Amino acid sequence: MAVSDHEGRLGEEFFAPGTSSFTEFLAAHRPELLGPRTLPDGVPATEVPHGTTILALTYRDGVLVAGDRRATAGNLIAQRDLEKVLPADDHTAIAIAGSVGLALDMIKLYQVELAHFEKIEGIPMTLAAKATRLAAMIRQNLGLAMQGLAVVPLLAGYDTAAPGGGRGRIFSFDAAGGRYEKSGFHAEGSGSPYARGALKKLHRPGMSRDEAALAALQALYDAAEDDSATGGPDLARRIFPVVSVVDEDGYQRLTEAETRRLSLEMVERRRIRPDGPNAPV
Numbered sequence: 001m002a003v004s005d006h007e008g009r010l011g012e013e014f015f016a017p018g019t020s021s022f023t024e025f026l027a028a029h030r031p032e033l034l035g036p037r038t039l040p041d042g043v044p045a046t047e048v049p050h051g052t053t054i055l056a057l058t059y060r061d062g063v064l065v066a067g068d069r070r071a072t073a074g075n076l077i078a079q080r081d082l083e084k085v086l087p088a089d090d091h092t093a094i095a096i097a098g099s100v101g102l103a104l105d106m107i108k109l110y111q112v113e114l115a116h117f118e119k120i121e122g123i124p125m126t127l128a129a130k131a132t133r134l135a136a137m138i139r140q141n142l143g144l145a146m147q148g149l150a151v152v153p154l155l156a157g158y159d160t161a162a163p164g165g166g167r168g169r170i171f172s173f174d175a176a177g178g179r180y181e182k183s184g185f186h187a188e189g190s191g192s193p194y195a196r197g198a199l200k201k202l203h204r205p206g207m208s209r210d211e212a213a214l215a216a217l218q219a220l221y222d223a224a225e226d227d228s229a230t231g232g233p234d235l236a237r238r239i240f241p242v243v244s245v246v247d248e249d250g251y252q253r254l255t256e257a258e259t260r261r262l263s264l265e266m267v268e269r270r271r272i273r274p275d276g277p278n279a280p281v
Helices: 022-029 100-121 127-139 192-202 209-226 256-272
Strands: 054-059 062-067 071-073 076-079 085-089 092-099 151-159 167-173 179-182 185-188 242-247 250-253
Touching (some): 054 092, 054 151, 054 209, 085 242, 085 250, 127 167, 151 185
Parallel strands (some): 062 167
Antiparallel strands (some): 242 250
């Protein structure tokens, strides 16, 4: 940001009354840092890398978020090891589907937005307020979304202020910034219909972390079987889905060793039952 003189003092804009939103501050004083709002002429949206399948589900101690690693550009594989699940803050995770570059920029801005609010207000946002703030940021991308560059995130967090004790909560969004809270589980991206179908059969209240992780991996495997844009476990390259949890202790990504162990266990089960496990009755 610009400063007022050569002595490093902050400009007047830093002291003007305003909201605690960093995004609104940028929009007022440095809108160019928010990025373009339209697709340049001659750039087809299909040539821009897109993330594919992400999901979230609640379990006994909180909420689990997972995503495959593939990004596609049209019918081409643009990247095999994309990170689609990231922390938004200590007790919130965000996963991305849709236009990769725009989504990653949005996540970085959103992380600053949450940290800025806490510094200005002295308290963190509530989980519901975090979802509302993300919805507003998605709405600002509507012009590009109408040109084929939508950002479709999932927000999941551990609500420390929930009545009766903390619990995991999941929020989904549409391209126009609509916000929807989901019960139990949800998936987004090109393989999401297959992932949601699997989770509908496999998810149940009170699952342990490993049980929830296996259910997520099974759902991503089903998505990869029926959606060419979704990548399954790549055993040869040792590329496995990203799996993270958010509980009372905060955000934690499962280690590569844990994810590899669970993925290999899931693949071995698929050798016996190629269509996946039966749902408990």
